Amino acid sequence: MRKNRLRLVGALAALLVAAGIGAGPPAQARHEPPTLADLAQRHGRYFGSATDNPELVDEPYKALLGSEFDQITPGNGMKWYATEPQQGVFDFAKGDEIVDLARARHQKVRGHTLVWHSQLPGWVTGREWTAPELRAVLKKHIQTEVRHYRGKIYAWDVVNEAFNEDGTYRETVFYKTLGPGYIADALRWAHQADPKARLYLNDYNVEAIGPKSDAYYRLAKELRAQGVPLHGFGLQTHLALQYGYPTTLEDNLRRFSRLGLDTALTEVDVRMQLPVTEEKLAQQADWYRDMTEACLAVRRCVGITVWDYTDKYSWIPAVFPGEGAALPWDEQLRPKPAYFALREALK
Ligand code: XIL
Secondary structure, three states, rough: OOHHHHHHHHHHHHHHHHHOOOOOOHHHHHHHHOHHHHHHHHHOEEEEEOOOOHHHHHHHHHHHHHHHEEEEEEEOOHHHHHHEEEEEEEOOOOHHHHHHHHHOOEEEEEEEEEOOOOOOHHHHHHOOOOOOHHHHHHOOOOOOHHHHOOOOOOEEEEEEEOOOOOEEEEOOHHHHHHHHOOOHHHHHHHHHHHHOEEEEEEOOOOOOOOOHHHHHHHHHHHHHHHOOOOOOOEEEEEEEEEHOOOOHHHHHHHHHHHOOOOOEEEEEEEEEEEOOHHHHHHHHHHHHHHHHHHHHHOOOOEEEOOOOOEEOOOOOOOOOOEOOOOOOOOOOEEOOOHHHHHHHHHO
16 A cells, blocks of 8 residues: 555656656756856856846846856946936945846846946036045945945955056046045945955956056055955956957966955956957957966956856947957857857866
């Protein structure tokens, strides 16, 4: 009797599994290849993508964004113009939409960005400030935003693009009004507002060792020595085939690790002059592979984020006329050679 009932239960379970109704994953999911996030996790890294609010109505796009990645960065939604469009009037709707989506998929969020000279609202750029005025404005902006997202943000790009190519400070409104100390202040204010978030400085053209990355190296060393809460250095990694690959990337990552900092490739894309050719796609794939291997070779390189994952939503064509095709998926959401190169590097 008991034996028969067990047999019946067994047969029923087999039926349910065959119909794809079991407790485990549906039958065909078991044969799906691991995602970039799965592969990265085996190395203790994340693999992320930027996204932007207008794209979230595109369901096939959204499906891949939710399945292939374990980290998300809002491409615009957390910038100053979006979050404090008028002085003291905060709007977190765009950032919230992306944070909610990411949390539902158990994806980490990188907050981008608190202090930057670009995409500032008119009320910040359209007048003169005394140092005490701007200090108060900056502190309030940082702390209101970081507090709003407290506990939900894995890492913040606290200051973005603070240096010029030659390693001198960029003459932003913050630098000109407050002096270089605005960077340490920004980090301290952010840390007060969310003590668990990892705090980063972030910039482009810092992948190779050179005057600009040297400036960050010196600053990071100084800030760490002073006990300022700096935890990471973000290398945007907006590369272009026509300018050559930054061959010192791995050594560069390693020297920041030795300072006790995390590093991350935060906004990766590899653009090319159009038209696309097989050769360019192959070279692009090599670069994606090489940068991934560089990150994996350095213990404290914690993850890689592509600056959106499909050419359909890349920022490149709008900003670099005649260039594009920078991402691992094409405009039809089909994987390109770069995608397979990423998989290989992460295997
Ligand atoms: C870009 C966005 O992707 C675009 O949609 C926007 O129009 C301009 O900014 N470095 C950064 C990012 O730190 O914030 C920029 O994002 C790309 C360059």
